[in-house]
Amino acid sequence: MIGVKKLTIPKMTWTERIYLPNILKGLGITGRHIPKKKFTVQYPEEKWVPRPGYRGAHRLNKDEQGRIKCVACEMCSAACPAKCIHIVGGVSPWDDREKYPVVFEIDMLRCIYCGMCEEACPREAIELTQVYDFAAYSRADLVWNKEKLLEMFELTKNNDYYETRVQKPIKTSDVTPEG
Amino acid sequence: MSSEGIQGKSFVTTRVDKLLNWARKNSLWPMPFGTACCAIELMATLASRFDLARFGAEAIRFTPRQCDLMIVAGRVAIKELPILKRIWDQMPEPKWCISMGACACSGGIFDTYTLVQGIDRFIPVDVYIPGCPPRPEAVIDAVMKIQKMVEEDSWQAYKAENLKQMRKAKIYTGPNFPWETR
Numbered sequence: 599m600i601g602v603k604k605l606t607i608p609k610m611t612w613t614e615r616i617y618l619p620n621i622l623k624g625l626g627i628t629g630r631h632i633p634k635k636k637f638t639v640q641y642p643e644e645k646w647v648p649r650p651g652y653r654g655a656h657r658l659n660k661d662e663q664g665r666i667k668c669v670a671c672e673m674c675s676a677a678c679p680a681k682c683i684h685i686v687g688g689v690s691p692w693d694d695r696e697k698y699p700v701v702f703e704i705d706m707l708r709c710i711y712c713g714m715c716e717e718a719c720p721r722e723a724i725e726l727t728q729v730y731d732f733a734a735y736s737r738a739d740l741v742w743n744k745e746k747l748l749e750m751f752e753l754t755k756n757n758d759y760y761e762t763r764v765q766k767p768i769k770t771s772d773v774t775p776e777g
Numbered sequence: 778m779s780s781e782g783i784q785g786k787s788f789v790t791t792r793v794d795k796l797l798n799w800a801r802k803n804s805l806w807p808m809p810f811g812t813a814c815c816a817i818e819l820m821a822t823l824a825s826r827f828d829l830a831r832f833g834a835e836a837i838r839f840t841p842r843q844c845d846l847m848i849v850a851g852r853v854a855i856k857e858l859p860i861l862k863r864i865w866d867q868m869p870e871p872k873w874c875i876s877m878g879a880c881a882c883s884g885g886i887f888d889t890y891t892l893v894q895g896i897d898r899f900i901p902v903d904v905y906i907p908g909c910p911p912r913p914e915a916v917i918d919a920v921m922k923i924q925k926m927v928e929e930d931s932w933q934a935y936k937a938e939n940l941k942q943m944r945k946a947k948i949y950t951g952p953n954f955p956w957e958t959r
Contacts, residue, residue, distance in 0.1 A: 637825070637826055638825055638826060638827070638828045638831075639826060639827060639914075640831070641827065641831075641914055641917045641918075642917075642921065645914065646914065655907075679886050680879070680885055680886040680888075681888065705883065706907040707879060707882040707883040707895075707905055707907050708879060708882075708883040708884070708885060708886075709879065709907065709909070710879050710885055710886055710909035711908060711909055712909075730908070730911075730912045730914060730915055731912065731914045731915045731917075731918040732907065732915070732918075733904055733905060733906045733907070733911075733915055733918045733919040733922055734904070734905055734922075735903065735904060735905075735922065735926075736905070737882070737883075737895075737897065737905060740882075740905055740907055
């Protein structure tokens with residue numbers, strides 16, 4: 599025989615029945631939060647600046663003479679766990695190296711931004727930048743070719759992509775809530 | 778859509794179109810199809826630091842019949858695909874879709890037989906967000922891109938295109954609507 603426990607609905611007190619004190623209690627909490635420090639980031643105007651070491655979109659570095667640093671050794675595409683880097687090497691027009699990339703494509707949609715390519719690269723040619731917001735309307739827009747990746751180098755050369763382009767760059771310490 | 782001045786017949790409809798698009802743009806109701814870690818980032822987007830309510834898209838509803846923006850966040854297995862398709866079909870027109878994160882966009886590192894290699898093979902995606910997972914800012918960026926799309930989108934052109942497809946598939950064989958012939 600299973601024991602049956604009878605439950606009765608607890609009776610509401612008078613203050614609970616008129617409902618108002620609890621509403622005011624809730625509003626009190628809202629009121630207490632109004633003068634506190636606000637940490638909502640007003641995104642399009644204010645943008646958070648990532649700390650050094652953040653792994654965002656890629657770039658292909660150039661050397662002092664403005665040539666692409668990459669030597670098409672395909673170490674990055676071998677190290678890539680998502681297999682999103684596609685390189686076609688060609689005979690280099692310069693004397694100090696044998697190969698250079700004719701085609702260098704990264705499928706930004708397949709990439710997981712792990713930074714393995716950066717670690718594998720022997721020439722420090724591929725690097726991950728701070729850039730984190732680059733949603734697009736089509737899949738083709740997010741397969742970045744060599745020109746686009748070199749353009750990213752020009753944009754992020756001094757690692758101040760967000761500091762220079764945003765009305766109000768936000769440091770991490772500015773948005774950390776109290777306590 | 779052409780506007781022929783105040784006397785023209787399309788003046789009123791153009792204005793109504795604008796108003797509808799403005800209202801639609803500022804009250805997107807997202808339907809989250811969250812299956813993985815991207816859904817956690819989506820929750821962070823809704824929370825107070827990033828606050829998707831600033832764009833009028835905070836009313837997350839888990840009922841597809843009330844929503845007009847689908848956010849597919851996370852990997853979609855082939856077994857899960859009929860559910861995704863069904864939810865997409867249940868959403869009323871006009872509707873938009875954001876594919877969020879590497880897995881939903883292209884399968885990411887999971888190039889296996891169990892996983893859909895990009896949901897855009899099965900449902901139409903409007904905005905893609907790269908990242909694994911994307912930052913909340915990237916989600917807001919995508920929502921803003923959708924808003925821009927909604928603003929420029931003509932409701933009647935959308936309907937006309939839809940009707941054209943329905944006629945082609947012989948789902949709808951009724952009379953012509955005036956906006957179709959424009």
